[in-house]
Amino acid sequence: DQQVKQNSPSLSVQEGRISILNCDYTNSMFDYFLWYKKYPAEGPTFLISISSIKDKNEDGRFTVFLNKSAKHLSLHIVPSQPGDSAVYFCAASWGGSARQLTFGSGTQLTVLP
Amino acid sequence: DVKVTQSSRYLVKRTGEKVFLECVQDMDHENMFWYRQDPGLGLRLIYFSYDVKMKEKGDIPEGYSVSREKKERFSLILESASTNQTSMYLCASTRGGNTGELFFGEGSRLTVL
Numbered sequence: 001d002q003q004v005k006q007n008s009p010s011l012s013v014q015e016g017r018i019s020i021l022n023c024d025y026t027n028s029m030f031d032y033f034l035w036y037k038k039y040p041a042e043g044p045t046f047l048i049s050i051s052s053i054k055d056k057n058e059d060g061r062f063t064v065f066l067n068k069s070a071k072h073l074s075l076h077i078v079p080s081q082p083g084d085s086a087v088y089f090c091a092a093s094w095g096g097s098a099r100q101l102t103f104g105s106g107t108q109l110t111v112l113p
Numbered sequence: 114d115v116k117v118t119q120s121s122r123y124l125v126k127r128t129g130e131k132v133f134l135e136c137v138q139d140m141d142h143e144n145m146f147w148y149r150q151d152p153g154l155g156l157r158l159i160y161f162s163y164d165v166k167m168k169e170k171g172d173i174p175e176g177y178s179v180s181r182e183k184k185e186r187f188s189l190i191l192e193s194a195s196t197n198q199t200s201m202y203l204c205a206s207t208r209g210g211n212t213g214e215l216f217f218g219e220g221s222r223l224t225v226l
Contacts, residue, residue, distance in 0.1 A: 009153070032212045043117070043203055043217030044156070089155060093213040098144055099169065101213045103155040 003027045004092050006104035014112050019077040021107050023090035026071065030092035030102075035064060035075050038087045038106070047088075048075070080111045116140075119204050119218035126225050132191040134221050136204030142216075143209035145187035147171075147179060150201040150220070159202075162187055163209070194225045 005024045013019045021035075031052040036044035050057040050064045050073070057064050063076045077084055087108050093101045120135035138145065144163050148156040148171075158171030160179040168179050176198060180188045187206075191198055201222050205215040 004155075006155075034213050041122075041219070043205070043219050044215075045217070046214045049212075049214065091156075091213060096210065096212050098146075098207050098211045098213045098215060099161050099163070101158070101215070103148075103157075105153050105155040 002105070003030075004090060004102045004104040006088075006090060006107050008107050009105070010108040010110070012110045012112060013080045015082055016079045019075075019080045019084065019109055019111065021075040021077075021088050021090075021109065023073050023075075023104055024071060025073075025092050027092070027094070027102075028071070029094040032093045032096070033064070033066060033073050034091045034093075034101075035062075036089045036091060036103075038089065044089060077109075080109075082111045082113050085109055085111050117204055117206055117216050117218040119202075119221045121221050122219065124221060124223045126194050126223065128195060128225060130194050130225075132194050132198075132223065132225075134189040134191075134202055134204075134223070136187045136189070136206075136218055137185050138187075138204075138206040138216070139185065140206065140208075140216070141184065142206035143184075144207045144211065145181065146205040146207075146215065147177075147187065147189045148203045148205065149173070150203055156203065159189065191223075194223075196225050199223060199225045 034049040038044040147159040204218040
């Protein structure tokens with residue numbers, strides 16, 4: 001039973017346009033959400049996070065939105081660049097514990113030049 | 114910069130062999146993790162350690178054991194490798210009390226024949 005779901009295995013976007021990656025969760029105890037980015041042959045790297053007390057967090061070109069009532073979060077990348085092509089994992093935790101971190105299955109983003 | 118180093122990037126082993134995967138971090142982090150990454154399944158936690166000699170089972174511990182004799186080193190052991198353990202193995206670390214911003218190694222791609 002996947003508690004964190006990324007229903008789109010892949011997404012292609014033109015360079016300069018917006019990329020929107022989506023993630024749904026089922027466990028209402030989750031209170032902290034993260035996005036990781038992974039290039040081939042490298043480990044994932046932390047990208048951006050959001051606490052459940054907020055509904056938006058921005059960091060440069062990256063914005064994460066959280067809709068608690070819908071149990072949905074999304075990552076917006078504007079403008080998209082070819083170097084953003086990677087697998088993006090969303091993850092969720094609860095109780096302030098990294099031990100409780102649960103990952104989604106990932107979305108492969110391809111930004112076309 | 115935080116560095117998490119995994120000793121082997123690529124391994125090929127035979128069914129029944131004992132396999133050691135080593136991970137070293139240089140940031141004095143209390144918490145260390147072993148995950149496996151499989152297509153469509155995301156990252157799944159195998160084992161977690163929150164201190165020297167302390168460990169907790171993750172979501173998929175069957176067929177694996179771990180060792181943490183020093184704070185900086187966390188080893189994953191496959192006592193008798195099987196073909197269904199062919200996977201990408203990722204080590205991660207973070208400081209105590211962290212909600213999920215993990216630092217990952219580059220991964221070890223294990224193939225069991």
